[in-house]
Amino acid sequence: MAQMWITMGPQHPMTHGLWTLRVKVDGETVVDTEAELGYIHRGVEKICEARDFTQVTPYCDRLCYVSAMTWANSYIYAAEDLLEAEVPVRAEYIRLISAELQRLASHLMWLGAFGPDIGNLTLMTWCMRDREMFLDLLQELGGSRMHYNYPRIGGVKRDMPIGFADRVIAKTKLFEKRLDEYEMMLDESTIWLVRLQGVGYANAESMVEAGVSGPNVRAAGVNYDVRWAHPYSVYDEIDWEPAVEKPTSVKGADCYDRYRVRMEEMRQSCRMVLDALNKIPGGKNTNYASGDEMIYTKAPTRAPEGATGFSNYECTRGASQFYIQGGGEGRGKNPYRVSIRSPMFITIPYVAKTMIGYKIADIPAIMGSFDPCIGETDR
Amino acid sequence: MAEAGENFAAFNSRALVEMVGGVTDEALKATRIKKFLGVLAGRYFNWAGRKSLFTLHLGIKCCAIEMAAAATPRFDGDRFGVLFRSSPRQSDVQLINGPISKKFADKVVRLWEQMPEPKYCIAMGECAISGGPYFQSYNILEGVDTVIPVDVYIPGCPPRPEALIDGFGLLREKIIRIGGAPSVQRASEKPVIVGED
């Protein structure tokens, strides 16, 4: 049978974003793939050269729009490295809580998009309903459902509102029971298991060599998490464990392992949030005014030429890194160069090669299980 | 009894239908029933069209997440007839929800041209209206209305799902005014902006 190239073009219900995946098929089997990115390349790195350090934060929210808070935090750590700013401990706790709540919302969005790929449309409605709970909490903190512009260089914009902690505890405990419902529905479903197990093997060594990180590599049994390997914030003070999944085959992690890793990560995020609320200095029911020294330290606004800042942060989809050079326009008020390392930019070409050898019908399962987000890929 | 060469079934019914049809048409036009039926049918199609706006499943950037949220149980666009279709040939509305880069501009136009009339375009979010926060970028068009005609603009970054549903409501009002009209009639229509009046 002749082989042909099929274009799963930018407008496609299953690609979770705007990119083209060209597959060469021989009958139903995928023989070769090619990925083409760049459909929403916005030139954020160039735009940031014309913005203040504070004005760059909203752009970083919009990089990976599904997990905006983690990307904003990632940039803020790099800016703090560059400007040598101090951060009060309470602000670190609040950043941790906001990042973990965002991680929950992002994994729910992933599951809500992954379910329909496999054919389970109910998951979309359930997950988005639960995601709304966390979006309401993040809206209380940041002001908007999706792009918060919440962390500041040297702290956070404002403190947790009164009663926020009680709402977080109530919703997180409710969500832990909902996670049991999800697992009950999915882990015993034959269709789910047949479609995910044995599909999309990704080997640990090749993933690490290719630069894949985050839950994708933890699904292959590799215990690497930036939160303990290159610690930042207060992750070493709260009670958590990295979610690592034992791969079932020597060929590596399949889609089912990647799904399990994210479910486990959701449980760990719930645990982290509850523990952080217990340990936060100043108490969880106090509200300090904006600019109070408990949550914000005024940071320098100019960076001299030659200064650099680098941050390594565990975003939802992997390790994101920012590399900022100082000395830009405005006598150092703007950065000279902002370089963004997106985990998905490295993973998507790797995923395209993972699909070789499987059937066309497995493509959505494999692609969805790696959790692509094209916003951060195309910057 | 039919003889060889004679085929009563092939009696030339087409000519009969044309003759009968022509006579009926003249009669209807004379009594102005045809115009009345035309208006009624137009109104019916207008009602059916605006109550079931099939939207193209195109998710560009962050506003696509709010579009997805608008389809989910809390906000539920489906009760207004808004259903997402994967193929542009089967959709009425193209919802542009993100910045259009130079690479994607001709794909947007191609999707727009593939949609059959009557078709409408909604520009959702700042990036689609005017380039948004990326208006200075070397790769982003300043608004999708540089390449395709837009009917409704929904400001916001991103607009809340309620704003998107309101945008669909304003599109429905616009359809009542202009009907399932070909684009030439729409050149004189001003676009509708959510939040005005």
Add this chain to the structure above:
Amino acid sequence: MVGSISLEQNTSAAEASLAAINDRFGGSGIDASVQNHSNAKKYAFVRIVCPPQHWLALAKWMKYDLGVNYCSMVTGTHFPDGPDERGWEVAYHFLRQPIQDQTPNTCTVHDVNALSGMDIPMEYEVFIPLPQGDSPTVPSIQSIWVGADWNEKETWDLVGIKFEGHVNMHRVLNPNDSPEGFHPLQKQHKLRYHDHNEMYDDPQGFMRKPADEGRVK
């Protein structure tokens, strides 16, 4: 409670890497040092400044002898006003991750406090300054780390630094039909409206016209 890498482990790993690098490459123009971050927990990392002619040798040694198995970021900067020997700079970030062979049904279990020597995760930063000019070139490390592949494509696409020996270089973020030699992150390319102070000249944007008016179909 999971343990994290402590400051002592991190500092000792950085010092050990520095000693190994100086041992092997000391005095050849490769300048290595241990720096501390100013953010988060102020951990240490190794910064290496390497001239382009020694880069391939250093890269191979880092991969096979120092155990640096993760190529994280490749990026470049254009310094048109910089000194003659530093008109361009290619910046690499690498990580060393403790990975072992994964047999089925096992996880890598780290007793974090027991990690030592080359098992401690470490960050490496490599800067390669290139002289002023129009065609900065640096040897490609595509064959050494797979993760450098698309990073190098992106650096060439956006900044214009050529990677010698890179197979299948193509535009990855800019459109495929971008003009030859168009690399937007070079400093001579300006943003739209870069000299327009709209807050004072045109606060409501009435005079703003799309720059691609008439040029996009």
